[in-house]
């Protein structure tokens with residue numbers, strides 16, 4: 052038996068449209084189901100009420116461009132969703148609960164290091180904001196995120212791509228067949244965090260057996276080797292065989308087993324759009340598994356009709372994928388701009404499509420190569436003609452990278468450099484600064 056915290060935030064007043072798959076009914080049926088099953092009467096279940104995240108909590112992890120003010124109207128439900136993760140995370144770290152399940156929406160895992168708007172239904176990254184909160188406030192050092200949503204957790208990957216202290220593992224339907232089109236085995240992390248990103252793209256039709264095989268033979272050994280203090284599960288339910296957006300074949304019990312195998316300290320709801328046919332049962336199975344109760348009786352009303360890949364067919368595919376992943380070698384390009392502080396700055400081009408609003412963000416990411424810390428990150432980001440800058444001094448930055456961050460930041464504010472606004476994310480000292488040519492400096 053485990054003391055399990057749960058938190059519901061259905062965000063009644065937030066939707067992307069009445070017929071949109073990401074809508075409030077996503078959690079209403081779950082709430083009813085858990086109530087009917089008497090889950091809330093179990094002695095080990097403790098229910099929590101949502102909390103609002105502060106702007107400082109967000110800016111520690113994500114830069115809102117061109118400035119946070121441009122987002123305030125639409126951010127409220129996202130801040131509550133993020134705040135709810137912080138609340139349960141805190142309860143877990145304080146020992147009030149053994150583990151927890153945040154059933155809040157909107158989801159977050161497509162939202163990255165720089166945010167110009169909503170994409171893939173996400174504006175703020177709930178799990179990433181939580182991870183950095185636990186590091187800043189509770190001194191946690193090593194955290195793993197395992198993303199079991201059917202879509203690649205591209206936003207979370209983006210945020211931690213240069214961070215050797217956060218292991219990010221994403222299992223998802225192959226990006227050649229599903230949004231957002233990324234998450235391949237060669238995406239293994241930046242030069243200072245090589246191999247701390249693990250992508251496992253799976254063929255459509257993967258079912259319980261295949262999924263569990265991959266967890267036992269690939270994901271769990273990797274987690275064990277990393278030895279995280281905390282494991283967070285981005286728990287997307289859209290691998291279910293009734294999900295209208297994807298083509299995987301997991302069952303509710305299959306999800307229960309995933310939870311039992313992973314033993315996450317915290318599960319945070321991501322996607323899942325089979326609102327009546329899957330979500331109430333998947334959420335129930337996950338919750339039972341977290342609470343150390345039997346979940347094998349949980350059955351969704353529909354029967355699995357789609358063809359599922361057999362383990363015999365899947366095994367060679369996975370072994371091949373594993374081999375490919377292991378043989379990918381680092382190949383990075385050094386590109387030092389005249390005003391860059393000394394060192395090797397690795398350039399990684401990046402572009403992000405915002406499907407909700409239909410525009411493209413073009414980015415140039417640079418990270419200072421460093422064997423003593425995660426390295427200072429410098430990102431130039433453009434949306435149409437607007438350009439914003441992010442300088443990030445990482446947690447536990449070495450003195451040279453810290454100074455490099457300040458030097459870059461000073462340079463960007465010089466009158467003749469042509470930059471209009473930017474952000475300094477000083478994770479080392481937990482300070483965030485926004486700068487705008489007209490309004491000057493603001494500290495968080």
Ligand SMILES: [Zn+2]
Nearest residue numbers: 200202289322
């Ligand atoms: Zn999803």
Ligand SMILES: [Zn+2]
Nearest residue numbers: 421424449452
């Ligand atoms: Zn360094």
